[in-house]
Amino acid sequence: MQLRQGVTQDVLACWFGVSRSTITRAVGGVRPLLAERGCTVEGGIRLRTLADVVAYLGATGQVGLLDATEVRVRRPAAGRAGRQRFVSGKARANTVKALVITDSAGRLLFCGQTRPGAIHDLTQVHQAGLVELLALIPGVTLLVDAGYQGLSTQTAGAVLTPRPARRKNQIPLFPAVAAAHEAERRAHASQRIHVEHGISHLKNWRALSRHLGRREHLDTILPAVAGLVSSQERASRPDQLHRTPNALPAGTAA
Numbered sequence: 001m002q003l004r005q006g007v008t009q010d011v012l013a014c015w016f017g018v019s020r021s022t023i024t025r026a027v028g029g030v031r032p033l034l035a036e037r038g039c040t041v042e043g044g045i046r047l048r049t050l051a052d053v054v055a056y057l058g059a060t061g062q063v064g065l066l067d068a069t070e071v072r073v074r075r076p077a078a079g080r081a082g083r084q085r086f087v088s089g090k091a092r093a094n095t096v097k098a099l100v101i102t103d104s105a106g107r108l109l110f111c112g113q114t115r116p117g118a119i120h121d122l123t124q125v126h127q128a129g130l131v132e133l134l135a136l137i138p139g140v141t142l143l144v145d146a147g148y149q150g151l152s153t154q155t156a157g158a159v160l161t162p163r164p165a166r167r168k169n170q171i172p173l174f175p176a177v178a179a180a181h182e183a184e185r186r187a188h189a190s191q192r193i194h195v196e197h198g199i200s201h202l203k204n205w206r207a208l209s210r211h212l213g214r215r216e217h218l219d220t221i222l223p224a225v226a227g228l229v230s231s232q233e234r235a236s237r238p239d240q241l242h243r244t245p246n247a248l249p250a251g252t253a254a
Contacts, residue, residue: 002027003225006206031217034224039108040234046227051133053101053110058137064109065102065195066142066159068121069202070095071218072210086215088117096215097121098222099128100202101142106194107233111202111226114218121147134158143192162188201229 001007009023016023038048047053057064075094076083086094095117101110113128125131125148134140134155142159144151151159162185202208205225211218 003207003221003228004205006209031220031224034227035220036223037227037231038223039110039226039230041109041230042234047109050099050101050110050113050128050130054130054133054137054140056109057142058140061139063104063191064140064142065104065106065192065198066125066144066148067100067192067195067199068097068124068147069100069111069199070097070117071208071222073117073215073218074212082116085116085118091117093117096211096218097124098218099124099130100195100199100226102195102198104191104194106197106201108198108201108226108230112219112223114222122151125151131155143188143195145192160188162192201233202226205229 002009002012009020009027012023013020036048038046038052040046041056045056047056053064056062070088070091072091072093073086073096076086086096088095088097097115097117097119098111099113100108102108113124115124115127119127131151131154134142140158144159144161146162146164148159149161149164152161163181165185202222202225207221208225211221
């Protein structure tokens, strides 16, 4: 309830008839356990680390979609060292950035490796050790956006970036070549867009729409929410009963 709806600990204490400190201890004990569960995939396997995800993609041959998401956080107090590290040039706000990997359908495989919002996407990937993991495990393919230009060369083509957009001051291409160029960019974007859908499922949880608590808690909140969302995505749903539209209920006279 606290992660999904953002209910404060004071309200939870009133609901359960206990003290706020009891709720604080309970949340502090349960949240790390949820974060350690990892994201669920076929066969009940759980992916807990970035290495697990890369190994899973390599073993199954599936295409992974990678992107970064930013969660707005409170601004550090004035006078503290490193206050500008959380200022995101893209979001124009104080944020914490996390890596997100989904499968081709947008189902979550990983969410973590949090960094201050001012860090560049490429720097975050290098600090997470993704380049080294891709070199150790062959056969992995990741689709990314234009913010990761250059990563394809560093990973021997394991990471696929879109072709750069044509600038206005460049020499015009022949119409057929320009159409092929644009079609390739659109095809890449249509495949990669599913990672945005996976991120939107994370942001539907109030704890990640805007985090008002301690920034260091996001290290466990993000994987905890990702694990819960992935369990929902993989949950088996009972088959709906199919009824003939004109069929009458049993025992009803015609």
